[in-house]
Amino acid sequence: MMNKIILKEKLDLELSLFSGQAFRWKKKLNWYYGFIDNKFLKLRIKNNCLEYVCSDDWVAQDKVYDYFGLGIKYNEIFENFDDELSTVAYKKLQGMRVLNQDPWECLISFIISAWSNVPKISNTIHLLCQKLGYKYILDDMVGYSFPSPIQITGLTESEMKSFGMGYRGQYVLKTSKIIEENKILLSDFYNEDYFDSLKFLLTFPGVGDKVANCVLIYSLKKYNAFPVDLWVERLLVEDYGLNKKMSLINKRKWGQNYFGKYSGIIQHYLFHYKRKYNH
């Protein structure tokens, strides 16, 4: 059964799903296959509507709506912020949305992402899901749900290495154990402010300032989170005149202060623009 969501603002699935915030969407014949609410489905844009078809499990419309953050008006954010480069990036990448992913999957994914690259990250996550996840089939595509903390704690370090995690395997294992043993629900942090959430995330092994800020902006709706990776750092130094010597934390704080309440969303546009058009 086909579901439709009428779009009020432009949505570009290619840009939203393949701009380095999510790692396991697959495109086939104009459909994008992947997981929302950890259930397998496919999506496409047609006639100003977002259409989707679920596999075995039904995904409610508001979950899909929320995944793409469709309640946030990007027009207003960028119109109200007078900055040349941001305006250019916005026009060039219009329709790219900052996603609201599952926080648990997001946390593990970005721990794995440390000092790596997108194809490798995707592959590692895929192997992990294939090993432990629930198998879904839709058309001729197969999808595996993202494993729970207790499932991951059942793995050995050598199994982690066989997925290509390298030294990040022990971080993933330890973080899963902490979450499992303390019955932590990351979704509780929807109700906490940015600073408290950040402080808590930093207690997990393998989570530094960059990874924590990724989890906050790409899953926990902290729109002023501001991950400073290599690309954003270059951007701040080359295009905004920051001193290269400034610490990463201070660069992050500068960004949050300069770009404001929605600095995380603006950051994602600038980050992607820098990577794509302006190395």
Place this chain on the structure above:
DNA sequence: GTTTGACCTGGATCC
């Protein structure tokens, strides 16, 4: 508070 180097690993680049 900063700076430095080790850390897994697959793939691109350059001899």
Place this chain on the structure above:
DNA sequence: CTGACCAGGTCAAAA
């Protein structure tokens, strides 16, 4: 074809 090198960070050590 081998080997150093790099890539969307984190952590621990530093007389």
